[in-house]
Amino acid sequence: MTARMENIIGILLAVAVTAATLAFGGKALLDVLMRLAIFGLLALSLNILVGYTGLVSFGHAMFFGLGSYTFGLLMQSGAVSIPVAALLTLVAALVWGGVVGMFCIRLDDIYFSFLTLAFQMLLYSIIVGFVSLTGGDQGLMGGIPRPPFLGLDLTDPRQLFVVTMAVFVTCVLIIRQIVQSPFGFALRMIRDNAERARFLGLPVQRYKLIAFVLSGLFGSISGILMSLYVSGAYPNFAFWSTSGDVIFMIILGGITVFLGPLIGAAVFLLLNDNITRMTEHHGIVMGVVLLAVVLGLRKGFLDLLDDWWRARAGAVR
Amino acid sequence: MTVRLSIVGLMKRFGGVVASDNVTLDFAPGSLTAVIGPNGAGKTTFFNLITGKLKPDAGQILLDGVDIAGRSQSEIVRRGIGRAFQVASIFPRFTVEEALTAAVLTHRQQTSSMLRRFPLPLALARAREIMALAGLERVASTPSRFLSHGDQKLLDIALALALEPKVLLLDEPTAGMGPEERWQMIERVQTLWREVGMTLVFIEHDMDIVFKIAQTIRVLRYGKVLAEGTPDEIRSNADVIEAYLGTSLEASA
């Protein structure tokens, strides 16, 4: 499929879903789709690292937290409009991702996971500790002002929904483009055999850093959408359990198929909501499901499909 | 005689083991050379030193007169020394065609593009050329991890070819193959060398192969150069006979 066809199909699909939801869906469906878009984007952005570069970040929630808090604080300051705040948030994510990434990519394998986790917990402790600015445990209180811009009023849930879907589909298409570009295949080379890639003359470290930053940028966009959606920001956005959840989503859906993480996010949210409704002991049930997937299937759902497909067609994804 | 690659007084110690002991050797442009020697003679170490995987303790490695000893691996690759590994080093989830295209893109420094789609047509065309050269067209769309052992080694060599090296180092291209497969492989290598015209150095344990195809032979033992010369000279060299009869013959079979 050519890039243009992908883009057209993606946009048409998003428009159709958005229009249908606005026409026939109630508030509940709106909410479900909005959360799916937010967590789907978060999972897809993490998969740039996990699935395509072979770097298992266990600290991806740092970008989610960073995005929502930076954006929320900027909006609460009242000094900037929504697009400007979003842009500044991206700059913040770029800087944070660049600096943290420089440390993290020095280590491989499990140590990379440690370090990302550690930096995420650093951000978390800053958020919780810096009470005067962030509201500490309570999160950003008082709501996030959403002054109209370009004729859009994001205090209206339906308009917010449309904007969220638009941002979501744009980001997904951009990520798709990135992973299908020569750069994306260079990342796959690193994932498959970094030593050999280095020997072909690929500047492996630099590419890892770029992948880290990109993944963080999209993660922070997801954070921005989240803070708009809940009109606030909470410390658990940057907590390890959020990082764990995102990895969980990725593994549920599968890491080798582009849309795997999105499917995973859908399955995860479904599971999560139902379990929360049925029992308090959410951790046990999720843990057991996770064990079943990891030890039973050993792969995500779409990975299994993909294996079967690749055995027939045989192309790297 | 013009020289492409010239090694002067190369030293490398691992604790008590001297894996490269004052090795001095020249390789002419477009030559086909075999490096032989018993297990542990320091052959792989010799390659590791040339390609920058190991830093030499002393000595020079001159590529077209420029000393590259101690430079980074990526710089040495860029200057034109390619290598395939004793154990094939490939990209398991790439198809053969994808792997070669990616290698070509890397060599042409076109991997930084995020706006275009893989594969770029020119790189793909070049990858297909290399596949034809290496005889890998039949498995073009097979994921590398499903390839036979021999094809994996061939792909490893093809990946090195993508870098258009002036010097290509092959570490035991026939290792782990059956007799028939070996000959196919070595004929492939010979054809490649003839068609591409690079300087080719290979390590090989099978003496029939070595004496049949190498123009010149270099013998290492205990990290030292024991002998060098044409196959005929080596065959009648007293030191070499002594060395191979002295050690177990299995090592040379």
Next chain:
Amino acid sequence: MNAEALLGCFAAPACIVTQVSAGMIIGMLIFLVASGVTLIFGVLKVVNFAHGSFYMLGAYLALTVYGASGSYTLAVLAAVVGVGLFGTIFERFFMSRVYNADVLMQLLVCYAFILILDDVVKIVWGGDFLKMGMPREFALPPIKVWDGYVPPFYAFLTVFAVAIAVLVGALLRFTQFGKIVRAAAVNRQMVSVLGINTSLVYALIFGLGSMLAGLAGALAAPVRAAVPGMGFEILIECFIVTIIGGMGSMAGAFIAAIGIGLIRSFGSIGFPLASEGVMFAIMAIMLLVRPAGLFGRKAS
């Protein structure tokens, strides 16, 4: 940042003694957990991300047994044996299945157990802070050191942790078991060719590492409140310690743990908000200057 308070403390020997002893016990607890992680990683080449949860389990087990029996000795024993057994079962039935899988899978198995154990603890012990209080055995007058006073339990904890570390070190260095373990760490195949049951060795090592976590939990119970999620906090500190100390180095972990403990304790006076930041800064500097850590041999 409260420089005045910090300087004030440095000027008063009593304050120094209090803070150093507090720092030492924090450091020793981190060290015990980190040494378990290091031991397991050194031999099995897997990282037990759930090790902090084992520590938590140890603390709760100790609480319960102490409450029931009134004997702290029994409480420590129960935590060590209980968590050791749990670790061995965890290794046999779960971790061993993903030894050959990639890091992601190993991490997820541990993550699943972190989720499950946190919840189990909540069900059994409730979600609130639980305190053991100073065990009866240690209801003694404080020890006078220099110009200050050290609670006897603090002194005991520090000495005991060091003794255990020395003991484990000796076990690995001087016994037949230790020889096998060290050989298995280098080359598993070779050892199993020699007719040694390496699966058993792995399970034992995992059990031993878990016992260290259980012990740390039991030692923490009198001085720290137990709460679900306490495992994760120490896990992060333990990773920082492994990175600063050098991966796989017990001596490095020991020194780094004491350092972190002291920073935590003095930081609580001088820079309460930034003590976490200082820890990370040290780790970051270490990664830049000596990526292999204090005692690490080779960068990963």
